[in-house]
Amino acid sequence: MNYKISDTIVAISTPPGSGAIGVVRLSGDKAIEIADKIFFGKNLIKAKANQNFYGKIKSSEDQILDECMASIFRSPRSYTKEDVVEFACHGSDYILSSLLKLTLSLGARLAEPGEFTLRAYLNGQLDLAQSEAVADLIASKSEAQHKLAMNQLRGGVSNTISEMRNRLIEFASLIELENDFGEEDVEFANRDQLINQVNQMLVELKVLSKSFDLGNAIKDGIPVAIVGKPNAGKSTLLNALLKDDKAIVSPIAGTTRDVVEDTISINGKLYRFLDTAGLRETTDQIENIGILKAKEKIEKSSIVLFLSELRDDHLSIDKEFKDLHLAKDKKAIILLTKSDLFDHSCHAYDIEEAISTLNNRIPVLNISVEKNQNLDKLVELLDTSVNELSTGHNEVIISSARHYQSLENTIDALNKVLMGLSSSIPSDIIALDIRHALNSLGEISGEIQTDDLLDSIFSNFCIGK
């Protein structure tokens, strides 16, 4: 990444391909000067900010490259806080790349991925967590992803981290004060009170750190393992959910074209269905090898859909399900499939009720993909499960692995602080651990930064943002 903020940078900011409108964006000290040299119809140097001007872009005296609109933004009232010019041209690759070359020949430099946002960060427009949210926002494919990113962009994560950091700084100053008077063996702060403070912070940090499970699930798609014997109706269900999605998503072509296979947005939530081909049956016993294979997928999932044919008896279904040995906090739904092929009165009892009772009121649903029975209820149950995953988290949810790592490092450091306070470790050693905690926390919003860190963040952006 190039950190020469004195350069004027340029990029095509709209997606590649032909379209009605294509935008080329310049940012930097010379943005307006360069734009003015090629734009005819308005003196951009004298032009008012935040206005649109119609004019011609000329590549030479008598060669008109395009008729377009130019918008001027003057420092500091722009995305980057620098002077910015945006040309809205006809969306032709030829025109946009020619315009780009034209600005390069006049002294602009091709922007690196995310460099506009990097400048917004370096110039104090956004902090680091907010900058990352910009990329998440652009990449978001579901309502839940979008909400997460928008919340982070609007300072949700940053404010929480900043508030914690202020408390930690206050705390640090108390300890450092003790250091200054170290010779005199003064204790400015009551140790028990300090321990309480750290404990309280640890509780909050752990809640935040734990929210990454959900945040990550929302961002990458809530992982749902579909488990069951091969003829339980697993792929039929998957196809039905996929088809359903195609109808639901949006009337706009191309909206979900580039999603990963088996990732589906239903009712504003992105699900990632994990295919488990595993559960094979030999002489009515589930093979251990099959279970082992499925275990991995189950481990990674937030929700498990366990499928079994409705015609099986409730005890064998229950045994199969229990053999999965699901962790206690794993959400599970038992689906009794092919309910259309089965005369419900044949079971002399309410099979759903029976299984549900055996399994601590777990949701049990009979479905028929063929007859479209209860598929709407399944979607409702998935929805409820996701909402249950969210409870216990306050508004702020961490969705970045980087933030998660920084939080874990902060927690580690604070645990050391706690140990130090509880034993007779000198306060200057404790102060060192506090500083570690402060640094780790500061990395999230970017108070603490390194070039490597910035590189790894902004290189994932698209060019032009």
Place this chain on the structure above:
Amino acid sequence: MNYKISDTIVAISTPPGSGAIGVVRLSGDKAIEIADKIFFGKNLIKAKANQNFYGKIKSSEDQILDECMASIFRSPRSYTKEDVVEFACHGSDYILSSLLKLTLSLGARLAEPGEFTLRAYLNGQLDLAQSEAVADLIASKSEAQHKLAMNQLRGGVSNTISEMRNRLIEFASLIELENDFGEEDVEFANRDQLINQVNQMLVELKVLSKSFDLGNAIKDGIPVAIVGKPNAGKSTLLNALLKDDKAIVSPIAGTTRDVVEDTISINGKLYRFLDTAGLRETTDQIENIGILKAKEKIEKSSIVLFLSELRDDHLSIDKEFKDLHLAKDKKAIILLTKSDLFDHSCHAYDIEEAISTLNNRIPVLNISVEKNQNLDKLVELLDTSVNELSTGHNEVIISSARHYQSLENTIDALNKVLMGLSSSIPSDIIALDIRHALNSLGEISGEIQTDDLLDSIFSNFCIGK
């Protein structure tokens, strides 16, 4: 196509996919009213035209869909001459499609392909030939295509047609005047003068119509047939030209990704290389079947590259070339290949000179792809050939098959007028043919239009333009 111009239309105007910026555009009476309902940060109804406003788009009371820039254009100072609002959002499919749905729920209608430009045409902003140029401009992939489209957009074709049409109208009024006084057997205009006028117009129309060969070649790529025996180095040359192109085109990734295979932009001109696998040799005689196969490609091409190994003697090369029986106006270049493998002093004479002399000073060039010898000269020769194709045409070049057909119809009608004037056909019959000519000419710029015509033109546009 929907011609309800009272509707307010909306579309995503940037190409599909994630990007830094995505634009949603509204046009129509209610554009500003609808936009104002979802945009917070500025009262758009009272807002000044041609300005950018920063604000939030809310999908409900407490749901922020995006932070974006809104631009307002007020009728008639906009692309469509209607009220127009453009939202420049984060380029996320989710955000853009949600915004689209939001405007639809407030009474906007999804725009059909090209409907913004259709309105620009119906509202008198552009004529039909200029409207078509908008689509050509967006699709253009080479400097030559771009120049052609830009010239047409700026009225090049329209002005010429309009000028011709005025002359024809004047001419028609003379003939119609005769009709009004028909009983009295008056001749208001000297027949010989009239015949001269029509002849003059026919000459000009034919030049214009003939320019379609070049216009079409530029638009679709100048067709170049590569002819020669299989081991003459044909594919090696093609690959070299393709590779060359990749280096030349532009430093921007993706610029030429979606070109048709074997279509290459070199020095601002788009070439379409036609592979001829045909010319096989049996006992030193070129098979007739091979020639027949190659003939078709040669027929379609504007330029023929004939390849032969340099080591062959000039008489047999000359014979092979003559066996192609190229039409007189076909541009041809003879390439003597693998010149690096051959000691030039072995020919006791200048072989290029010898062949060139035998063929009316046709360009002959020895090349070696391996050693990169004379490839630059070949590109120069191609360039020259295209420029020679252009000579004889004035500035205005027809590139649309529709315009070509209308011109041919005009020519047909005027030929009938000519026949009428030369014989004793009554002037009311002649007037009918003149009206046919006028109608055909009027179709080009859209003075004469039908819904079918508009449908066929605008359905080829991208949505959002």
